[in-house]
Amino acid sequence: MDHSLDEIVAAAPIENNFLVVGQVSTTAVTNPPFVEVRNGEYNGDHVHVYVLPREQCGEVQRRTLWRIARLAQANHANVVQVIGIGMDASSVFVLTESTDFGTVRHHLEQKLWFDTGASIKILHDVASGMRYLHGHEILHRALTTDTIHLSSGNVAKISNLEFARQRAAAAAMTNIGIPFYAAPEILTGATNYTTKVDVYSFAMLIVEVVTKKEPYANVDAPEATILEHVVQKHYRPVFDRSAKWPADLFDLMKECWSADPEKRPTFDTIVPRLEAILDAVPP
Incomplete structure (x- = not known):
């Protein structure tokens, strides 16, 4: 089933006003469909921000984002926590907890x-x-x-x-x-x-x-x-x-x-x- 970007964001929402996006991360690995990973701060916590331009959000990318939204419910000490998904006029972004020591x-x-x-x-x-x-x-x-x-x-x-x-x-x-x-x-x-x-x-x-x-x-x-x-x-x-x-x-x-x-x-x-x-x- 295909989901719209609005449905995806609603499944794991964040408050954009609480997000501050910084420089490109030197420790996080960029994987398709995301074009870059940036360091950020959300509600005072350090996060990684995975960025995907909205114009690149075809059906395959939306399916990937939907699976990620579902994974926001995963909570385990040995799994990187997905905090949520946000969107602005140009990009969709996925927030995860920051792991400061690389891979x-x-x-x-x-x-x-x-x-x-x-x-x-x-x-x-x-x-x-x-x-x-x-x-x-x-x-x-x-x-x-x-x-x-x-x-x-x-x-x-x-x-x-x-x-x-x-x-x-x-x-x-x-x-x-x-x-x-x-x-x-x-x-x-x-x-x-x-x-x-x-x-x-x-x-x-x-x-x-x-x-x-x-x-x-x-x-x-x-x-x-x-x-x-x-x-x-x-x-x-x-x-x-x-x-x-x-x-x-x-x-x-x-x-x-x-x-x-x-x-x-x-x-x-x-x-x-x-x-x-x-x-x-x-x-």
Whole structure:
């Protein structure tokens, strides 16, 4: 069902008079359909303002905005809070809570690495947020280190806006995330996939957190060739597994990247397993 911009804004309204928009953010990631992300202040709180010109709000964009409006009801410590949606004569803008410490990808690229315990704690935060989203029948579809933001205390929060996409668009992974994070069933163009696609992406998240590099960064082959092998030959990342990382973490990773979605665990089971792994890490 198509919704008008007025209906979308009414579903998650904000008071424009209480919003002050500042400079372009250097920590938030801009993703389609938004053209930029700015820092702002709303009711005295720091926020991120995702901006979309009204003339670019076609049917697909309005569907995305409608999903975002519905996500304004999501409330979890490990999910970036959508505050609401506003509109003026030229733009539609989505307000989210501000996460001041950038994305996990940013930290890895800048070599701002985490120790073993902090890394597993981030993975646990992500799994907790995903358990909440799946419990509310929300698929992410674009879970990568670019969509995991860090707040004070290195609390990991899943960004809402990257997963507010339509299932049809999700089949084209280059439009919603990094192809190497995509589950095989998505790469083959399936449209009847389940929450288990996010579990597969979580395995790739483990790979990147452990290796500090994107999955398959050490493979000298065209992307298309790697993806073909992922689907047809069940090829997965190969890397040196340092003794500092618990073996149980790698066992979990391999279960999460199973070619058979039904054999992948749910986040309901992943969370307590990560809790046990984290408890066993020496201080």
